[in-house]
Amino acid sequence: MEDCVFCKIVAGQIPAKKVYEDSTVLAFLDINPRNPGHTLVVPKKHYETLMQMPEKEAGELFERVKKLAQAALKAVSADGVSISQSNGRAAGQIIPHVHFHVIPRFLNEGPVGLENILPGKKMPEEVLNDTVNKIKQNIGAPQTEPAPREEKQEEIKEIEIEEETVNDKRLDEDMKKLDEANDIDFDF
Numbered sequence: 281m282e283d284c285v286f287c288k289i290v291a292g293q294i295p296a297k298k299v300y301e302d303s304t305v306l307a308f309l310d311i312n313p314r315n316p317g318h319t320l321v322v323p324k325k326h327y328e329t330l331m332q333m334p335e336k337e338a339g340e341l342f343e344r345v346k347k348l349a350q351a352a353l354k355a356v357s358a359d360g361v362s363i364s365q366s367n368g369r370a371a372g373q374i375i376p377h378v379h380f381h382v383i384p385r386f387l388n389e390g391p392v393g394l395e396n397i398l399p400g401k402k403m404p405e406e407v408l409n410d411t412v413n414k415i416k417q418n419i420g421a422p423q424t425e426p427a428p429r430e431e432k433q434e435e436i437k438e439i440e441i442e443e444e445t446v447n448d449k450r451l452d453e454d455m456k457k458l459d460e461a462n463d464i465d466f467d468f
């Protein structure tokens with residue numbers, strides 16, 4: 281898709297520290313890493329949200345996410361790994377092309393799950409039961425999209441600028457380690 285940063289990376293029009301590639305999936309280091317080995321895993325074909333993806337393609341993508349999680353964990357000798365994926369503006373999705381974040385985690389940074397960015401909310405039993413029923417009713421229901429996002433050209437510009445200032449040396453080291461881990465672990 282034109283003007284999509286990740287489509288441009290897939291097409292080789294924007295450079296990226298690629299760690300894995302096959303016919304349908306590309307993985308590369310995040311240009312704004314939250315931790316060493318922070319990797320993005322994207323489908324090569326443009327889909328804005330996970331819900332738009334055919335089940336089979338979503339399944340294949342997640343299979344690669346799991347492989348990359350194993351490789352990144354080993355590559356940077358992490359203690360754990362967080363995987364996150366956001367859909368829609370309300371969820372904080374900035375680049376409108378499906379992507380999973382694979383983020384190695386370390387005990388010394390304070391063991392905090394990514395879901396803790398939203399405070400826990402007390403919900404009455406009847407609300408929980410109602411939610412269970414509604415989710416059950418909607419499994420297999422026609423697809424509903426998240427609220428449309430506004431065009432956010434400024435944010436995309438900001439990301440391109442960050443790319444130029446990124447610490448290339450450390451990324452190179454991380455990529456080398458991921459490459460080594462790939463050699464050991466990848467079997468497809």
Ligand SMILES: [Zn+2]
Nearest residue numbers: 284287326377
């Ligand atoms: Zn795209």
